[in-house]
Amino acid sequence: TDFSIKSIAKVNKELKDILIKNEVAVKTTDEICKRFAKKLSKIEYTRFSNTRSIVLTTLREVLLEILTPSQSIDLIELVKIAKERKNPLVIAFFGVNGVGKTLSIAKIGKYLMDNGYSSVFAAGDTFRAGSIQQLQKHGDNLNIRVIAQNYGSDAAAVAYDAINHATSKGIDVVLIDTAGRMETNSNLMAELQKICKVSEPDLKFFVGDALTGNALISQAKLFNQKIGIDASILNKIDADVKGGAAVSVTHISEKPIIFLGVGQNYEDLESFSVEMILDNILP
Amino acid sequence: KLGSALNTAISKILRGGPPDKEQIRELKNAMLKALLEADVQFDLAAEVVNEVERKSMDKGLPDGLSRKKSVLSIIHDELSKFLGTRVYPLTLHPDRPTLIMLVGIQGSGKTTTAAKLAKYIQKRGKKVAVVTVDNFRPGAYEQLQQLCSSIKVPVYGDPENKNAVKIATDGVKKFLDEKYNTIIIDTAGRHKEEKALLKEMKELTDKIKPDEIILVVDGNLGQAAHDQASAFAEVTKVGSVIVTKMDGSAKGGGSLSAAVAANVPIKFLADGEDIDSLEEFNPTSFVGRLIG
Ligand SMILES: Nc1nc2c(ncn2[C@@H]2O[C@H](COP(=O)(O)OP(=O)(O)OP(=O)(O)O)[C@@H](O)[C@H]2O)c(=O)[nH]1
Numbered sequence: 190t191d192f193s194i195k196s197i198a199k200v201n202k203e204l205k206d207i208l209i210k211n212e213v214a215v216k217t218t219d220e221i222c223k224r225f226a227k228k229l230s231k232i233e234y235t236r237f238s239n240t241r242s243i244v245l246t247t248l249r250e251v252l253l254e255i256l257t258p259s260q261s262i263d264l265i266e267l268v269k270i271a272k273e274r275k276n277p278l279v280i281a282f283f284g285v286n287g288v289g290k291t292l293s294i295a296k297i298g299k300y301l302m303d304n305g306y307s308s309v310f311a312a313g314d315t316f317r318a319g320s321i322q323q324l325q326k327h328g329d330n331l332n333i334r335v336i337a338q339n340y341g342s343d344a345a346a347v348a349y350d351a352i353n354h355a356t357s358k359g360i361d362v363v364l365i366d367t368a369g370r371m372e373t374n375s376n377l378m379a380e381l382q383k384i385c386k387v388s389e390p391d392l393k394f395f396v397g398d399a400l401t402g403n404a405l406i407s408q409a410k411l412f413n414q415k416i417g418i419d420a421s422i423l424n425k426i427d428a429d430v431k432g433g434a435a436v437s438v439t440h441i442s443e444k445p446i447i448f449l450g451v452g453q454n455y456e457d458l459e460s461f462s463v464e465m466i467l468d469n470i471l472p
Numbered sequence: 473k474l475g476s477a478l479n480t481a482i483s484k485i486l487r488g489g490p491p492d493k494e495q496i497r498e499l500k501n502a503m504l505k506a507l508l509e510a511d512v513q514f515d516l517a518a519e520v521v522n523e524v525e526r527k528s529m530d531k532g533l534p535d536g537l538s539r540k541k542s543v544l545s546i547i548h549d550e551l552s553k554f555l556g557t558r559v560y561p562l563t564l565h566p567d568r569p570t571l572i573m574l575v576g577i578q579g580s581g582k583t584t585t586a587a588k589l590a591k592y593i594q595k596r597g598k599k600v601a602v603v604t605v606d607n608f609r610p611g612a613y614e615q616l617q618q619l620c621s622s623i624k625v626p627v628y629g630d631p632e633n634k635n636a637v638k639i640a641t642d643g644v645k646k647f648l649d650e651k652y653n654t655i656i657i658d659t660a661g662r663h664k665e666e667k668a669l670l671k672e673m674k675e676l677t678d679k680i681k682p683d684e685i686i687l688v689v690d691g692n693l694g695q696a697a698h699d700q701a702s703a704f705a706e707v708t709k710v711g712s713v714i715v716t717k718m719d720g721s722a723k724g725g726g727s728l729s730a731a732v733a734a735n736v737p738i739k740f741l742a743d744g745e746d747i748d749s750l751e752e753f754n755p756t757s758f759v760g761r762l763i764g
């Protein structure tokens with residue numbers, strides 16, 4: 190027997206509600222429902238089948254497809270490769286205001302240190318009040334050097350400075366902080382393009398807030414289009430987040446999530462696990 | 473742009489004669505989708521859609537173009553009902569000092585808003601000072617100092633002090649002695665799962681007794697906004713909401729849901745990082761933007 194159009198529509202309606210309540214963006218929810226209906230329509234079952242488990246397995250397949258879009262990124266592997274070619278690994282962090290870029294840099298600096306790799310922070314947010322002092326204090330707490338210039342200086346120049354410093358001192362990784370910016374602000378997006386043009390990062394990390402709603406679609410789309418995203422970091426997962434944002438950002442960027450921020454301390458950084466999101470969303 | 477999707481759906485659906493059952497269902501789906509894309513919390517969105525269906529069936533829809541207009545105005549009215557249809561101004565005591573405390577989730581824009589609010593209040597002839605009790609976030613004190621230096625508003629902070637309540641009482645006392653009549657208190661970010669921080673917020677409000685507790689909400693927040701706001705309102709007497717970052721692509725439905733959850737009015741909207749980007753909240757234009 191095939192699943193009837195009517196029964197697929199009924200399950201899809203329930204699925205849509207579950208996904209929205211689990212904080213998946215509307216556009217991503219539509220895509221999941223579309224793929225789910227397509228798969229389900231191709232399935233034959235007998236009167237001995239457990240249709241509920243067929244539905245759940247199909248849903249899991251669709252979510253897994255979306256959540257594992259491409260090669261996952263192993264940061265430590267990439268650092269090793271960069272060390273072999275005797276160049277620092279350069280990583281740029283960007284995203285809208287207040288999502289946790291600066292704290293993520295501090296956490297990753299600590300993570301690298303715990304794995305035996307050195308890093309330097311580039312204070313590339315030369316605009317926002319207190320941004321340089323904030324990064325410098327993280328650097329002091331972790332004993333990691335921060336390269337900074339004055340407020341109002343050219344962010345690209347600071348990044349360039351930091352890369353030269355890392356190259357001459359044999360530091361393994363350069364972590365470039367940038368100012369928060371709305372993806373719809375074309376001047377600020379052009380500035381970020383310039384920072385990336387000058388610093389030629391090996392990795393470009395989009396940083397997002399897991400509490401963000403449908404704006405995450407526009408953010409991921411425009412940052413990917415104008416800058417290019419190699420991986421995403423989603424923060425504030427500890428705020429009792431349902432996890433839907435992880436599905437939305439991966440769906441739109443077609444790139445993996447590398448880390449999740451699960452708190453405000455340096456150790457509150459987790460490598461992304463698909464299972465964690467699936468367990469949250471799947472009934 | 474989103475509103476045009478709702479517009480198109482409504483136009484298509486109401487093109488012919490009186491709408492049939494199938495058309496009503498289609499209309500409800502289009503409305504629900506528009507509200508969800510605007511980040512309105514699921515149950516609130518469903519409530520609005522049901523109410524619109526009931527009202528438009530009740531008085532029967534007029535024919536033609538005016539039918540579409542009346543559906544849109546019913547949607548507009550239902551959403552505005554949530555926000556209150558009048559403007560709720562910030563109340564400053566004429567004869568004694570006013571204490572305002574800002575609370576909210578990490579990164580929502582409290583510190584930036586504190587400076588904006590200080591300038592707004594200063595323009596109304598008050599002598600304003602700001603206290604930061606954020607002893608956790610590195611550089612929080614410097615951030616507020618730098619923001620307030622351009623408007624010559626004094627800032628009190630003591631990042632080395634582990635006791636936020638002590639910083640608050642010391643700062644408020646200092647500024648009251650110096651005859652400041654409006655004191656804004658910036659607090660550290662916190663969310664509903666951080667029970668110790670919620671407890672700290674309760675202690676702060678119990679001890680300082682602010683005249684107004686403002687929940688600062690990031691305009692980009694989605695479905696999570698509603699329950700986060702309820703949690704804040706359960707712990708402390710939130711009096712109003714300020715919505716930030718409305719210069720992004722978000723429609724603000726999350727912040728509307730937050731205000732509904734806390735059962736308070738939205739008093740200000742921030743649409744930019746600079747110190748002048750703070751406007752008195754206008755429910756009509758907010759709802760207009762939400763449904764496009
Ligand atoms: N609970 C929690 N808070 C976080 C997390 N990541 C960041 N934060 C907090 O979010 C706030 C903003 O973090 P920042 O690192 O300043 O964010 P940002 O993106 O650099 O902000 P801008 O530079 O102003 O755009 C701070 O209070 C952080 O402590 C997280 O995973 N969980």
Ligand SMILES: Nc1nc2c(ncn2[C@@H]2O[C@H](COP(=O)(O)OP(=O)(O)OP(=O)(O)O)[C@@H](O)[C@H]2O)c(=O)[nH]1
Nearest residue numbers: 286287578579580581582583584661717742743744
């Ligand atoms: N574009 C835009 N950015 C804003 C707005 N309000 C605040 N910001 C930015 O959002 C980021 C976070 O603002 P903060 O004032 O540090 O937020 P906060 O709530 O004090 O953060 P915590 O103290 O860490 O909880 C900063 O980059 C601000 O400049 C706004 O209305 N529009």
Ligand SMILES: [Mg+2]
Nearest residue numbers: 290291314320
């Ligand atoms: Mg930052």
Ligand SMILES: [Mg+2]
Nearest residue numbers: 582583606612
């Ligand atoms: Mg702050």
